[in-house]
Amino acid sequence: MLDFLQMVVSGIAVGSSYALMGLAMVIIYKTSEVLNFAQGEMALISTFFTYLLLETHGVPFYLAFPGALAFAAFLGAFLEFTVLRRAKEPTVLGMIIITLGLEMILMGLVSWKFGADPKTLPFPISAYSSVMIGDVFVSSLEVLTLVVALTVMIVLFLFLRFSKLGVAMKATQQNHTAARLMGIRTRRILMFTWAISSVVGCLAGLLIAPTIMQPYMMWDPMLKGFAAAVMGGMTSLPGAVFGAYILGIVENLFGGYVSIEFKSVVAFVIIVLVLCVKPSGLFARHYVKKV
Amino acid sequence: MDMKRDYYEDVQLFSSGVVVFWFILLILFLAFFPFLFKNYYVYLANYMAINVIVAIGLNLLVGYTGQVSLGHAGFFAIGAYGTITLMSLLHLPFLLALPLAALVAALFGFLLGLPALRLEGPYLAIATLGFGLTITKVIGRIELFGGRQGLHAPDLVIGPWHLDTDRDFYYLAVTLTVLLTLAARNLIKTKVGRAFIAIRDADIAAESMGVHLTYYKTLAFAVSAFYTGIAGGLYAFVLRFIEPEVFTLMMSILFLAMVVVGGLGSLFGAVVGACLLSWLDLQLRNILDIPYLGEWLDALSKTWFSITGVSNIQFIVFGLIMILIMLFEPLGLFGFWIRTKKYWKTWPF
Numbered sequence: 041m042l043d044f045l046q047m048v049v050s051g052i053a054v055g056s057s058y059a060l061m062g063l064a065m066v067i068i069y070k071t072s073e074v075l076n077f078a079q080g081e082m083a084l085i086s087t088f089f090t091y092l093l094l095e096t097h098g099v100p101f102y103l104a105f106p107g108a109l110a111f112a113a114f115l116g117a118f119l120e121f122t123v124l125r126r127a128k129e130p131t132v133l134g135m136i137i138i139t140l141g142l143e144m145i146l147m148g149l150v151s152w153k154f155g156a157d158p159k160t161l162p163f164p165i166s167a168y169s170s171v172m173i174g175d176v177f178v179s180s181l182e183v184l185t186l187v188v189a190l191t192v193m194i195v196l197f198l199f200l201r202f203s204k205l206g207v208a209m210k211a212t213q214q215n216h217t218a219a220r221l222m223g224i225r226t227r228r229i230l231m232f233t234w235a236i237s238s239v240v241g242c243l244a245g246l247l248i249a250p251t252i253m254q255p256y257m258m259w260d261p262m263l264k265g266f267a268a269a270v271m272g273g274m275t276s277l278p279g280a281v282f283g284a285y286i287l288g289i290v291e292n293l294f295g296g297y298v299s300i301e302f303k304s305v306v307a308f309v310i311i312v313l314v315l316c317v318k319p320s321g322l323f324a325r326h327y328v329k330k331v
Numbered sequence: 332m333d334m335k336r337d338y339y340e341d342v343q344l345f346s347s348g349v350v351v352f353w354f355i356l357l358i359l360f361l362a363f364f365p366f367l368f369k370n371y372y373v374y375l376a377n378y379m380a381i382n383v384i385v386a387i388g389l390n391l392l393v394g395y396t397g398q399v400s401l402g403h404a405g406f407f408a409i410g411a412y413g414t415i416t417l418m419s420l421l422h423l424p425f426l427l428a429l430p431l432a433a434l435v436a437a438l439f440g441f442l443l444g445l446p447a448l449r450l451e452g453p454y455l456a457i458a459t460l461g462f463g464l465t466i467t468k469v470i471g472r473i474e475l476f477g478g479r480q481g482l483h484a485p486d487l488v489i490g491p492w493h494l495d496t497d498r499d500f501y502y503l504a505v506t507l508t509v510l511l512t513l514a515a516r517n518l519i520k521t522k523v524g525r526a527f528i529a530i531r532d533a534d535i536a537a538e539s540m541g542v543h544l545t546y547y548k549t550l551a552f553a554v555s556a557f558y559t560g561i562a563g564g565l566y567a568f569v570l571r572f573i574e575p576e577v578f579t580l581m582m583s584i585l586f587l588a589m590v591v592v593g594g595l596g597s598l599f600g601a602v603v604g605a606c607l608l609s610w611l612d613l614q615l616r617n618i619l620d621i622p623y624l625g626e627w628l629d630a631l632s633k634t635w636f637s638i639t640g641v642s643n644i645q646f647i648v649f650g651l652i653m654i655l656i657m658l659f660e661p662l663g664l665f666g667f668w669i670r671t672k673k674y675w676k677t678w679p680f
Contacts, residue, residue: 075453126658132452133399137591138657140584144650151643152636255643259580263460270457305468308461312446315458319449 046176047292053182055288056189060244061258061265062272062280063196067237070275071213072230074124075132077139080262081146082119082238083245084255086112087161088150090246091253094162101164108246109239116238117231124234125227151255161249185247192240193281200277209233260304264291267311273324283322286310342520344513361505365498373497377569379609380504381562386589386605387515387598388558393587394596395519396551397531398447399456402463403586406556408578409436409466410563412476415573419485420475426489433560439466440556444549463583471575481574484567494568504565511558516598518554527551531596559586585612588649592656594665603664608649615645 061079068076090108093099099107119142127138163181170179200206211219212229220226248261265280268287272279287307295303314322335341345351365373385403392398413432417423423431443462447455470476487494487503494500518524526547529537538544567573585608593604619625619641632638660666 069453075456123654123658128658128661131661133393133591133595134657134661136399136456137587137653140587141650141653141657144584144646144653146650148643148646148650152632152640152647155637155639157639263464266453267457267461270454274453301472302468305461305465308457308465311461312458315450315454316446319454321454 042175043296044293045174047296048289049173049176049178050182051289051292052285053178053185053288054292055268055285056182056185057244057248057261058264058268058288059189059281059284060192060240060247061261062269062284063192063265063277064237064241064244065262065266066269066272066274066277066280067196067233067240069269070277071209071233072124073132074130074135075139076237077136077262078119078142078146079237079241079265080258081143081150082112082115083241083262084258085146085150086115086238086242087245087249087253087258088154091154091159091161091249105246109242112238112242113235116234116236119238120231120234125230147255154255156255158252158254161246161253163250165250181247181250188243188247189281192243193277196240196277205229205232264288264307267307271311271314271321273321276321276323279321279323344516358509361509364505365501370497373501374569375610375613377497377501377504377565378613379606380501380508381565381569382586382589382605382609383508383602384511384562384565385559385586386593386601387512388555388562389586390590390593390595390598390601391515391518391527391558392551392555393590394594394601395524395531396527396548397534398548398551399452399587400459400552400555401456401580401583401587402443402459402461402466403555403559404578404580404582405463405466406436406440406559407563407566407582407586408470408575409439409556410560411567411573411578412470412482412563413560414564415482415484415567416476419482424489425487429561429564432564433557436560436563437553437557440552440554441549443556444552447552448545448548460580460583463578463580467575467578470578477574479575481572482567484571484573487568500568507561507565511561512598512602515558519598523547523550528596585649588653592652592663594663597663597665599668600663600665607664608652611648611652612645615648616642618642618644 061083064083065076065079068074068079086108089111090104093104093107094101123138123142124135127134165180165184168179170177171183172178200210208219208224208229209232211222211224212226216226219229244261244265245258248257264287265284268283269280271283271287272281274280287310290310291303291306294306340346345354364376368376385407389400389403392400410429410432413435414425414428417428417431418425421428443459446458450458471479476482487500489503492499494503519527526537526542529540529542530544530547530551534544570577589604589608590601591604592608593602594600614621619629628641628644629638632641656663660670662669
């Protein structure tokens with residue numbers, strides 16, 4: 041029983057970082073229908089930027105982390121402005137190819153600069169100190185991840201529901217043309233969307249970096265976050281979060297009880313099974329195309 | 332231009348005598364290629380031939396049927412492992428083991444096609460992606476397939492010939508490539524090919540016109556997987572040693588990039604894209620050896636980047652090519668060719 045509880049708690053902790061990546065992908069997909077495979081690498085480059093600030097230039101934490109988030113926001117807006125906006129007659133596949141291309145460029149740049157050997161991000165909280173909740177061990181980094189994920193969710197919810205910009209984003213998502221006619225600068229909204237999404241991804245990157253930091257570190261969280269988002273329906277923020285926690289918990293239980301070897305692929309099996317039953321995910325209405 | 336006036340004109344293999352002439356010239360060039368060039372280029376040609384087969388197979392799925400796949404490295408792995416296992420365990424001859432392994436890949440393609448019936452866009456992307464990753468993981472776990480240690484390819488013997496060198500292998504690979512290219516060209520001119528194209532353009536409309544969606548969509552996946560399986564079987568003998576780490580997600584992305592860079596929905600594009608990217612792939616692996624550019628990159632790496640990670644420039648170049656093609660010529664190199672042809676045909680207007 042204790043084992044079970046321990047696994048569930050670790051699953052929730054892992055799920056938090058999936059949830060952040062999933063949220064980041066959903067934010068972009070919701071407004072622009074672009075499947076952003078570069079999400080992980082955008083977070084990666086922001087994380088390595090932080091590393092550069094902290095390690096090479098000796099910037100203190102309280103300046104480096106906001107700096108990283110600002111850099112992430114700028115990067116997201118920059119990529120949208122220079123690359124995505126330039127696409128002619130975008131198709132779903134075309135956009136996938138563009139973001140895959142971005143992903144390769146960003147990863148190439150990071151690996152070129154830093155090489156493949158692992159680094160450690162100096163972080164205020166050690167990845168190995170832990171706290172006891174009842175009889176269950178939780179590392180303090182996991183607690184922090186969970187807190188950050190929950191905060192981001194609440195802030196995002198409030199932002200989309202109550203702020204002017206958030207409502208404009210929703211309008212853009214629902215009907216591009218109508219939103220434009222109402223005087224919303226939809227292209228600028230898209231730029232903001234990318235910036236916000238990049239910041240959320242960067243948070244995930246920063247929280248993953250203390251345990252593992254090398255150019256491939258964001259692959260797994262991004263794919264799992266993507267899988268979680270797809271399971272939730274790709275257009276629903278709560279869906280992505282819910283999917284992420286389910287994936288995290290199931291994955292950990294599977295690793296504990298069935299086979300540790302296949303732990304990382306079980307997520308995709310779940311995804312395929314869920315999609316067979318509900319082809320548009322758990323939380324999105326199935327959309328039937330008219331001819 | 333290129334107007335078709337009747338059905339037979341549309342289905343004929345060569346549209347004019349000029350095309351026949353160029354085709355014969357190409358075949359002659361391919362036949363004498365190993366005598367004209369150094370060994371390295373023969374190896375490069377083998378690598379290209381294999382990628383051409385994959386690109387054609389993937390183009391049948393992505394370009395003609397409109398189904399995205401990020402899991403073709405999985406079929407590639409099935410082909411490679413299947414061929415070697417059938418040969419070394421069951422002692423089947425190569426020419427039997429290769430199609431059998433490809434049929435196994437086709438079976439998996441059919442199975443992957445089943446969920447794909449209901450999925451599209453991001454949902455299909457994640458399902459195929461997950462398939463590719465899972466296959467690699469599962470193969471890496473099974474002892475029969477050598478687990479993490481990988482497998483050595485047995486000697487390649489076809490009838491009386493022992494294919495030991497790249498030159499010998501070249502004729503096998505290129506013959507198969509030419510045959511499979513012609514087969515693909517014929518396939519898309521038949522009822523099946525037209526059904527694929529109809530599904531790509533509007534699947535619901537196609538269904539209401541009497542195209543059996545279940546049948547043709549799974550068929551597209553199976554055919555595509557078959558091509559990739561054949562290529563995988565050949566690739567095992569190019570590498571001589573295979574391990575699960577070879578068949579990564581990056582490989583699937585590269586396959587997709589070949590198709591897109593060459594041009595979706597065009598066999599010519601698939602061939603050109605595959606050749607270009609395979610050439611770049613091998614060339615960029617030792618990028619510092621390129622004259623002038625290599626020295627400049629070396630200096631650049633030492634001042635701003637690191638010399639250990641210099642091989643990653645490959646990814647940057649591929650990424651740039653993919654983005655630039657999508658931004659400026661969504662039809663790929665084939666679109667570029669069409670535009671050039673049109674320009675000169677109507678010149679000076």
